[in-house]
Amino acid sequence: MSELQLKEVREVVRKARASSAPGPSGTSYKVYKYCPKLLLRLWYILRVFWRRGRIPDQWRVAEGVWIPKEENSTQLDQFRIISLLCVEAKVFFSAVSKRLCTYLAENNYIDTSVQKGGISGMPGCLEHTGVVTQLIREARENKGNLSVLWLDLENAFGSIPHKLVQFTLTKHHVPSRCRDLIADYYSNFRMRVSSGEITSSWHKVEIGIITGCTISVTLFSLAMNMLTKSAEPECRGPRTNSGQRQPPIRAFMDDLTVMTESVPGCRWILKGLEELVEWARMRFKPAKSRSMVLRKGKVVDKFRFNIADTAIPSISEKPVKSLGKVFDCSLRDTTSIQSTCTELDGWLKSVDKSGLPGKFKAWVYQHGILPRILWPLLVYAVPISTVETLERRCSWKACVSLLAGGTPADEELMGPLQLAVQQPQRRLFTLVSQEAIVATIHHLGNPKAKRPKDVAMFHEVTEQAMVLLDAGQEVPCELMANILKFQLLQVKASDQQRMATKKGSEEKSKAGPASATKHKASGNRANEDTPPAGVTMERQTKLRRRGEDIQTPKYI
16 A cells, blocks of 8 residues: 555545544644644654554543443443544544555455445445335235344444454455554553543553544444354345345444344354354344244244343334334334324424524524434335424414504505404414404413413513503513514414314314224124113112112111
């Protein structure tokens, strides 16, 4: 490999995030983004390290931070470590990683149909989920057979041996200069971890790759590709409707998915993977793994898979969430879509009740809510009607027209216009007048009065206006603007309630003929249970109505 070029270093710095946290050196990407002369000087230094094949000791230290893997994490194994490294080391190994990926891709050393993660320019997560979903859907529709295993490696990044990384690089004929650089980088790497105000002492990293390092993703993907390809000859994968044979093992970093048409074939692959992972001094986690067996298009639970004498739970017992998509025994997306709609409603209500100004609410929606809602729309088969409903919830707009009369003729014309707007067929029009605002203030402004349950937010502004009106003062312009905002929110709430009611009535009308047929089919049975009109039903309660004779008990 030739020496590092200046354009490679510039490309790495240009694509890096300026807001990335600095490492032990205290220097961030922003320094090299805005100082071209410093970037040129950094390139000179990186060329020397590349030529000598040695990594400085300042680059082989990291500050670790614990982050939770799941909600309500309390145990140590429920956290992972993210390392803060020197920016100069990240720039250097980003360029090395890009060269390594190019070398592996040109020589076809990584099968992208098997390993999706860690390969630049490959939409691996979406393609991995899409292929698995397509195979399950075809097996369900064609009433075919399919066996699926979702396997999870325990502490995958932290348990992969350094010898396995070196063996993988040698097996794939990586040039010696690159292998020597990586070996020297991991030879004396030290790390300390902080949690709150407590910081541990320095520890030498003797096993596992460094999370947060720019070359660690490529090294891990290469090692996992070698392990998965070694277990493939145990059995063939399923065939799609187009006749194309799919690989039996698919991997996205440490998430493995095994798919075969027969249960014995799936067991053979699981046994081969278990032996290879044990040889690599790693292990699977049965508690987080899942299994599913389809027979004639239906989920059956009579087949079990084991890892080290521990049974793998099936999706009938515990649904699995793989790469952001939930798979359950129904093999449908209805429950997940309903959960997504419920979560969106909760997020929107939380933002509305936060009390933030409008521009901050828009920022939270754009950068917080919208990215979270786009992924479920990609991986689930969401109906277009549901998408339109979500769009209406997120993008409700009001068209406001202000009418102000200056002459008596204008006042006369405004009267018929108000009457026309208030007609029943014009349900999308809402009239807001000064008299209506005053009536709303007197109705909701009294703090002792009982308010309805469906009152809109920010109704507190009416209390302030009520105090001013009781004192005989006029409502200022700023407070009147807030009251108008409250009125628009109330219009929005009523409009959304109207649309929900309309949707419910449409669903009932669609389900009407089916329910009528069902009622007709069960009519004879219902008539048998119903007594004749002249027969009085016997009362089972011991309570007495007012005026009835109370029988005094007789004692002997």
